[in-house]
Amino acid sequence: MSTLVIKDLHVExxxxxxxxxxxxxxxxxxxxxxxxxxxxxxSTLASAIMGHPKYEVTSxxxxxxxxxxxxxxxxxxxxxxxxxxxxxxxxxxGVTNADFLRSAINAxxxxxxxxxxxxxxxxxxxxxxxxEMHEDMAQRYLNEGFSGGEKKRNExxxxxxxxxxxxxxxxxxxxxxxxxxxxxxxxxxAMRGEGFGCLMITHYQRLLNYITPDHVHVMMQGRVVxxxxxxxxxxxxxxxxxxxxxxxxxxxxxxxxEA
Amino acid sequence: MTVEINLPVTVQDVRxxxxxxxxxxxxxxxxxxxxxxxxxxxxxxxxxxxxxKWDFMNFPTHTVESEGFASLDALPQEAKxxxxxxxxxxxxxQRNNTPAFIKTSQELSDKGVIFTDMLTAVxxxxxxxxxxxxxxxxxxxxxxxxxxxxxxxxxGVFVYVPKNVIIEQPLQVVFLxxxxxxxxxxxxxxxxxxxxxxxxxxxxISTVAEAQGQANIIAExxxxxxxxxxxxxxxxxxxxxxxxxxxxxxxARDGKIDWALGLMNDSDTISENITHLIGDxxxxxxxxxxxxxxxxxxxxxxxxRHWGKNSNGHILKHGVMKDAAQSIxxxxxxxxxxxxxxxxxxxxxxxMLSEKARGDANxxxxxxxxxxxxxxxASVGRVDPLQLYYLMSRGISKTEAERLxxxxxxxxxxxxxxIEGVQKQLTEVIExxxx
Numbered sequence: 001m002s003t004l005v006i007k008d009l010h011v012e013x014x015x016x017x018x019x020x021x022x023x024x025x026x027x028x029x030x031x032x033x034x035x036x037x038x039x040x041x042x043s044t045l046a047s048a049i050m051g052h053p054k055y056e057v058t059s060x061x062x063x064x065x066x067x068x069x070x071x072x073x074x075x076x077x078x079x080x081x082x083x084x085x086x087x088x089x090x091x092x093x094g095v096t097n098a099d100f101l102r103s104a105i106n107a108x109x110x111x112x113x114x115x116x117x118x119x120x121x122x123x124x125x126x127x128x129x130x131x132e133m134h135e136d137m138a139q140r141y142l143n144e145g146f147s148g149g150e151k152k153r154n155e156x157x158x159x160x161x162x163x164x165x166x167x168x169x170x171x172x173x174x175x176x177x178x179x180x181x182x183x184x185x186x187x188x189x190a191m192r193g194e195g196f197g198c199l200m201i202t203h204y205q206r207l208l209n210y211i212t213p214d215h216v217h218v219m220m221q222g223r224v225v226x227x228x229x230x231x232x233x234x235x236x237x238x239x240x241x242x243x244x245x246x247x248x249x250x251x252x253x254x255x256x257x258e259a
Numbered sequence: 260m261t262v263e264i265n266l267p268v269t270v271q272d273v274r275x276x277x278x279x280x281x282x283x284x285x286x287x288x289x290x291x292x293x294x295x296x297x298x299x300x301x302x303x304x305x306x307x308x309x310x311x312k313w314d315f316m317n318f319p320t321h322t323v324e325s326e327g328f329a330s331l332d333a334l335p336q337e338a339k340x341x342x343x344x345x346x347x348x349x350x351x352x353q354r355n356n357t358p359a360f361i362k363t364s365q366e367l368s369d370k371g372v373i374f375t376d377m378l379t380a381v382x383x384x385x386x387x388x389x390x391x392x393x394x395x396x397x398x399x400x401x402x403x404x405x406x407x408x409x410x411x412x413x414x415g416v417f418v419y420v421p422k423n424v425i426i427e428q429p430l431q432v433v434f435l436x437x438x439x440x441x442x443x444x445x446x447x448x449x450x451x452x453x454x455x456x457x458x459x460x461x462x463x464i465s466t467v468a469e470a471q472g473q474a475n476i477i478a479e480x481x482x483x484x485x486x487x488x489x490x491x492x493x494x495x496x497x498x499x500x501x502x503x504x505x506x507x508x509x510x511a512r513d514g515k516i517d518w519a520l521g522l523m524n525d526s527d528t529i530s531e532n533i534t535h536l537i538g539d540x541x542x543x544x545x546x547x548x549x550x551x552x553x554x555x556x557x558x559x560x561x562x563x564r565h566w567g568k569n570s571n572g573h574i575l576k577h578g579v580m581k582d583a584a585q586s587i588x589x590x591x592x593x594x595x596x597x598x599x600x601x602x603x604x605x606x607x608x609x610x611m612l613s614e615k616a617r618g619d620a621n622x623x624x625x626x627x628x629x630x631x632x633x634x635x636x637a638s639v640g641r642v643d644p645l646q647l648y649y650l651m652s653r654g655i656s657k658t659e660a661e662r663l664x665x666x667x668x669x670x671x672x673x674x675x676x677x678i679e680g681v682q683k684q685l686t687e688v689i690e691x692x693x694x
Binding site: 074075077078079084094099104162 | 643644645646648649650651652653654655656657659660663664666667668669670671
């Protein structure tokens, strides 16, 4: 079993503090969901864990099985077992999806032990079929000209090919129609099990109809303010966030700033 | 005003070279007249690059003698890798200034296609050369370097594709430079008559570390009604050359040209790639990629000029600059009055890999007609940190991520080259140059 431990994490962007002490522990074989209104720091948390260049961690720790993640380069974090399905994946012209995926897989293997082309293609074909992706997506340039839904599927394809220990899914459900949401959820559920932990960030309970979380957390004003089980998500869906604010005595509205 | 630059040869030199080569009198006279003009003409003025201190004149010798290749096995490895030795049916290899190997298929001769070296063409296909040599696309008296080129032409290729003839397999040409004293006054003339189609791919490759001569290269492509030409070129000339390379096409009605140019010289280079869309419905797609390094000074002008109605011109230029290389990218879409419904689009992007490198993208639209569409995009910048972040977040190292982004950036030309060996070589040259 692996464990990702986030302790008292403070993060700034452009000198403005977004995360104000986040605490969270995730084990493999667990699926966590983080919910919360816009601009409360959910995406910032995801980006800070992965090492986005614009986010500055000012204090706190992130440890993966006792290793200090914050001291690692972005690629080292990935090699250690972290994966972030991004809300806005970059488009990279001239690099085919297939070449990119092969580079990502081979980056995890020793020189001379690269994945064989046949095995790679088999695996790619299988996963693409599972995600109902058109086969020409393999030879298209990475995310270039992809629709919003295609990009999200492509993130999940990478997840399935790379098989990380921990995946953080940053609003993987946003902009998806119901059919695409089902497919994406199917991919995530296929990963579920021993050796895989997941942190899903979402605005909508809808996603949780397809992927049942083990733990649900609510983030507000840069902190995790409440945690519970699946029933917490259902109550949020039914009643919104006001009751939590009341319960916890949170008054001011968070600013509209979704980073 | 006459610019006082001493010419490297006398008219007597030119005449005796021409005679030794067995050229018809008219061509000898063309050379002599061109040299005379060269004395009085001004140098070209590439936009934003000052070339007054560049030496375009001096060379150790006008022509060097090299041995031919009896078989392809004798080729140096650098050239061998370019060629599919089994399958390539139509191949011309020029070694410095010497036609060193030529192979043409039976199909080509059956169809009346001419594929031969330029000096042979002058002797054997005088009428066609007289008609097209520096008459329609590039003119002798445009400036000092075009005139000098006409006077000194000492190599190149002639391709003539008769009416309605479609050649499936690319014609491949390799200009191998393995003598440091060689100067290249190569002239390429490709004529595609009405409804003809041909793909031509040339590679310039130096195996010497440093050259001492001149490279003054002109390619003319004549695309007649409804003909199609794909022109691929990869230039990898050595440091030490002063390179002037002018590739120009002239298109008649519904003619089409696709340029794919990988400009990888290590020499200071002035490159011009101009397409004249004369005929209605003519179409030019020009793709150029460039890598500059060291102290190189580079100027790349790509222009598509529209006279034809409904003519289409697309320019894509991607450049990578490292070390202290300095480059100017001029992209010009020029729509003449009367070219209604013309479409001129261009995209110029420069990626800078070091603090000292300079890259300047100048998108220019000159439009003298109302009923047209035109657009341009230009950017100069570093490798996008978010792209690197994205790739690295999948476990790819920073070095490898940069490599992927750069190769991707230069891919538009690589993928366009229709010969696998040439494609592979360009990828390797890019790899070597950006490392």
